[in-house]
Protein backbone atom coordinates (compact mmCIF):
# COMPACT_ATOMS: atom_id res chain seq x y z
CA UNK A 348 0.00 0.00 0.00
CA UNK A 349 1.45 3.27 -1.18
CA UNK A 350 -0.67 5.37 1.15
CA UNK A 351 0.79 3.93 4.30
CA UNK A 352 4.18 5.49 3.65
CA UNK A 353 2.91 9.02 4.17
CA UNK A 354 4.50 10.62 7.19
CA UNK A 355 4.14 13.62 9.39
CA UNK A 356 5.67 16.77 7.84
CA UNK A 357 5.28 15.49 4.26
CA UNK A 358 4.17 18.14 1.78
CA UNK A 359 1.02 16.84 0.20
CA UNK A 360 -1.58 17.94 -2.31
CA UNK A 361 -5.29 17.26 -2.02
CA UNK A 362 -6.38 15.36 -5.11
CA UNK A 363 -10.12 15.14 -4.56
CA UNK A 364 -12.96 16.77 -2.66
CA UNK A 365 -13.72 20.36 -1.68
CA UNK A 366 -10.09 21.23 -1.03
CA UNK A 367 -8.78 19.74 -4.27
CA UNK A 368 -5.54 21.41 -5.37
CA UNK A 369 -4.64 22.72 -1.93
CA UNK A 370 -1.20 22.02 -0.61
CA UNK A 371 0.01 21.69 2.94
CA UNK A 372 2.13 19.89 5.43
CA UNK A 373 0.89 16.78 7.20
CA UNK A 374 0.41 17.61 10.86
CA UNK A 375 -0.87 14.25 12.00
CA UNK A 376 -1.28 10.75 10.57
CA UNK A 377 -3.97 8.49 11.99
CA UNK A 378 -3.04 5.15 10.45
CA UNK A 379 -5.70 3.22 12.29
CA UNK A 380 -8.53 5.23 10.80
CA UNK A 381 -6.73 6.04 7.56
CA UNK A 382 -6.89 9.78 8.11
CA UNK A 383 -4.53 12.71 8.00
CA UNK A 384 -4.66 16.28 9.21
CA UNK A 385 -3.11 18.69 6.72
CA UNK A 386 -2.20 22.28 7.49
CA UNK A 387 -4.76 24.66 5.98
CA UNK A 388 -6.95 21.89 4.56
CA UNK A 389 -10.53 21.13 5.62
CA UNK A 390 -10.42 24.10 7.97
CA UNK A 391 -13.53 24.60 10.02
CA UNK A 392 -14.52 27.21 12.52
CA UNK A 393 -14.89 26.06 16.03
CA UNK A 394 -16.37 27.97 18.92
CA UNK A 395 -14.31 27.87 22.07
CA UNK A 396 -14.81 29.12 25.58
CA UNK A 397 -12.36 31.67 26.92
CA UNK A 398 -9.15 30.01 28.08
CA UNK A 399 -5.60 30.92 28.92
CA UNK A 400 -4.51 30.59 25.29
CA UNK A 401 -7.51 32.41 23.98
CA UNK A 402 -8.77 34.76 26.72
CA UNK A 403 -11.66 36.11 24.68
CA UNK A 404 -12.92 32.78 23.44
CA UNK A 405 -14.94 32.81 20.27
CA UNK A 406 -14.07 31.34 16.91
CA UNK A 407 -10.89 29.58 16.05
CA UNK A 408 -10.04 27.82 12.82
CA UNK A 409 -8.86 24.25 12.95
CA UNK A 410 -7.90 21.78 10.24
CA UNK A 411 -10.02 18.63 10.47
CA UNK A 412 -8.97 15.12 9.40
CA UNK A 413 -9.44 14.00 5.82
CA UNK A 414 -9.16 10.59 4.26
CA UNK A 415 -5.57 9.60 3.61
CA UNK A 416 -6.50 8.53 0.08
CA UNK A 417 -7.49 12.13 -0.73
CA UNK A 418 -3.90 13.32 -0.63
CA UNK A 419 -0.69 12.55 -2.48
CA UNK A 420 2.85 13.70 -1.83
CA UNK A 421 3.77 16.83 -3.74
CA UNK A 422 7.11 16.57 -5.52
CA UNK A 423 8.73 19.98 -5.77
CA UNK A 424 10.84 18.84 -8.70
CA UNK A 425 7.90 17.52 -10.76
CA UNK A 426 5.67 20.34 -9.45
CA UNK A 427 2.81 17.93 -9.02
CA UNK A 428 1.25 15.27 -6.83
CA UNK A 429 3.10 12.01 -7.35
CA UNK A 430 3.14 8.40 -6.28
CA UNK A 431 5.95 7.28 -4.07
CA UNK A 432 8.27 4.36 -4.50
CA UNK A 433 10.74 2.76 -2.15
CA UNK A 434 14.40 2.50 -2.82
CA UNK A 435 16.80 0.29 -0.94
CA UNK A 436 20.38 1.41 -0.84
CA UNK A 437 22.47 -0.98 1.21
CA UNK A 438 21.02 -0.81 4.70
CA UNK A 439 18.90 2.25 4.16
CA UNK A 440 15.44 2.32 2.75
CA UNK A 441 13.96 5.58 1.59
CA UNK A 442 11.07 7.00 -0.32
CA UNK A 443 11.40 8.40 -3.79
CA UNK A 444 9.18 10.16 -6.30
CA UNK A 445 8.11 7.48 -8.76
CA UNK A 446 8.31 9.96 -11.62
CA UNK A 447 11.68 11.66 -11.26
CA UNK A 448 13.37 9.52 -8.63
CA UNK A 449 13.91 12.43 -6.25
CA UNK A 450 14.44 11.35 -2.68
CA UNK A 451 11.50 12.48 -0.55
CA UNK A 452 12.69 11.81 3.00
Ligand SMILES: [Zn+2]
Nearest residue numbers: 422425444447
Ligand atom coordinates in the same frame (compact mmCIF):
# COMPACT_ATOMS: atom_id res chain seq x y z
ZN1 LIG B 1 9.31 14.08 -8.84
